[in-house]
Amino acid sequence: MRTRPLKVALLGCGVVGSEVARIMTTHADDLAARIGAPVELAGVAVRRPTKVREGIDPSLVTTDATALVKRGDIDVVVEVIGGIEPARSLITTAFEHGASVVSANKALLAQDGAALHALAEEQGRDLYYEAAVAGAIPLIRPLRESLAGDKVNRVLGIVNGTTNFILDKMDSTGAGYQEALDEATALGYAEADPTADVEGFDAAAKAAILAGIAFHTRVRLDDVYREGMTEVTAADFASAKEMGCTIKLLAICERAADGGSVTARVHPAMIPLSHPLASVRGAYNAVFVESDASGQLMFYGPGAGGAPTASAVLGDLVAVCRNKLSGATGPGDSAYAQLPVSPMGEVVTRYHISLDVADKPGVLAQVATVFAEHGVSIDTVRQQGKDGEASLVVVTHRASDASLNGTVEALRNLDTVRGVASIMRVEGE
Ligand code: NDP
Ligand code: HSE
Numbered sequence: 001m002r003t004r005p006l007k008v009a010l011l012g013c014g015v016v017g018s019e020v021a022r023i024m025t026t027h028a029d030d031l032a033a034r035i036g037a038p039v040e041l042a043g044v045a046v047r048r049p050t051k052v053r054e055g056i057d058p059s060l061v062t063t064d065a066t067a068l069v070k071r072g073d074i075d076v077v078v079e080v081i082g083g084i085e086p087a088r089s090l091i092t093t094a095f096e097h098g099a100s101v102v103s104a105n106k107a108l109l110a111q112d113g114a115a116l117h118a119l120a121e122e123q124g125r126d127l128y129y130e131a132a133v134a135g136a137i138p139l140i141r142p143l144r145e146s147l148a149g150d151k152v153n154r155v156l157g158i159v160n161g162t163t164n165f166i167l168d169k170m171d172s173t174g175a176g177y178q179e180a181l182d183e184a185t186a187l188g189y190a191e192a193d194p195t196a197d198v199e200g201f202d203a204a205a206k207a208a209i210l211a212g213i214a215f216h217t218r219v220r221l222d223d224v225y226r227e228g229m230t231e232v233t234a235a236d237f238a239s240a241k242e243m244g245c246t247i248k249l250l251a252i253c254e255r256a257a258d259g260g261s262v263t264a265r266v267h268p269a270m271i272p273l274s275h276p277l278a279s280v281r282g283a284y285n286a287v288f289v290e291s292d293a294s295g296q297l298m299f300y301g302p303g304a305g306g307a308p309t310a311s312a313v314l315g316d317l318v319a320v321c322r323n324k325l326s327g328a329t330g331p332g333d334s335a336y337a338q339l340p341v342s343p344m345g346e347v348v349t350r351y352h353i354s355l356d357v358a359d360k361p362g363v364l365a366q367v368a369t370v371f372a373e374h375g376v377s378i379d380t381v382r383q384q385g386k387d388g389e390a391s392l393v394v395v396t397h398r399a400s401d402a403s404l405n406g407t408v409e410a411l412r413n414l415d416t417v418r419g420v421a422s423i424m425r426v427e428g429e
Pocket of ligand 1: 011012013014015016017045046047048049051062065080082083086104105107131132150197292303304305306309369
């Protein structure tokens with residue numbers, strides 16, 4: 001074993017960073033044995049230097065992250081600050097000053113992954129980010145390496161723990177969205193500002209990263225269709241139950257049937273209770289990967305939290321350190337396929353539509369005609385009438401999102417349709 005240690009700069013020592021530091025210390029001997037050299041925490045960059053940080057030598061703490069990554073003797077920079085800046089500048093500076101990078105930053109990777117990968121390659125460095133998608137669950141490496149010989153057609157999953165906790169609460173207790181969010185906040189799952197989670201931005205960033213790796217194609221954050229889950233109601237859950245379904249916020253990345261394009265989307269969807277994703281409870285994540293040769297694979301586990309996320313960071317750290325010692329770099333970016341990313345309008349799936357309508361002769365026929373005129377085939381219709389009004393629930397066969405949108409627009413223009421109470425996609429059948 002080499003005795004000279006590999007030097008690690010830790011940028012950020014919050015929920016994830018503090019656990020990375022703890023595991024680096026407590027598992028130091030095992031890590032050294034697995035890597036073939038000891039790893040030394042050479043500096044810890046934070047925003048608040050006076051905060052007490054258990055297990056961290058105060059002499060290592062600095063607020064000058066730039067000076068730390070510019071030192072020239074750092075082998076690996078672990079970026080767990082989050083956000084776009086200063087994380088992006090620090091990572092590029094790290095590459096330019098001889099370090100490889102491990103990051104958990106999905107927002108940055110989804111936005112600037114291509115440029116960061118290009119710089120890493122130019123400088124002969126590694127850029128690893130297993131922790132950026134689904135916390136502890138090994139997903140990036142299986143897609144990038146284990147499935148490198150297969151053809152991935154679909155990645156479908158729950159990649160945000162906060163929203164899964166909220167939806168699970170709504171489903172199991174009948175709570176409304178706000179009540180479930182309050183509980184998620186009180187238990188520390190939801191952040192003070194939960195926008196990134198509940199509006200689907202966090203899951204969309206993860207979908208962009210997954211789709212890019214799965215399909216060897218550049219998928220930007222803007223390419224991902226995104227709908228949050230704030231509009232999901234207790235009534236939607238009641239409707240889902242009647243269909244033998246539950247509701248999950250799903251990230252879905254698909255190759256088109258002809259193989260010529262891909263799509264990536266995040267939105268709430270009904271899934272049958274018999275689908276394995278329906279039983280993913282609390283803040284857990286689970287992702288299905290469907291490939292030509294492997295068939296269906298399911299990855300399941302804790303998608304967030306300090307220690308689980310640090311597990312993924314440490315796995316990357318070991319891999320990057322091993323690469324350093326062997327004078328090599330790991331597999332980089334692969335976007336050779338350059339498949340176009342199709343807009344949401346071209347996505348084909350099933351829909352559950354709840355309408356408030358007048359309860360009088362001919363209304364059902366009128367509604368059915370609108371569906372037929374837009375080429376959307378109806379699978380089932382349920383009607384419940386009360387005092388001259390009725391609630392009509394239509395479930396369609398597979399149709400394109402563009403056809404469905406056209407149908408809904410036309411339905412809104414019917415005098416007999418008082419309102420469109422909800423539209424939800426039905427997946428996983
Ligand atoms: P925290 O907010 O808990 O920690 C952020 C850390 O960065 C803090 O130590 C903070 O310092 C430090 N920091 C902030 N700004 C600067 C700056 N300008 N210079 C130096 N240090 C700075 O975030 P998390 O640990 O939760 O998240 C870190 C990353 O991991 C993010 O990219 C996140 O998306 C990702 N991630 C997080 C998961 C989780 O469950 N928390 C799961 C998966 C990924 P100070 O301590 O002084 O405030
Ligand atoms: N806020 C994210 C979640 C953290 O709830 O899943 C993990 O990326």
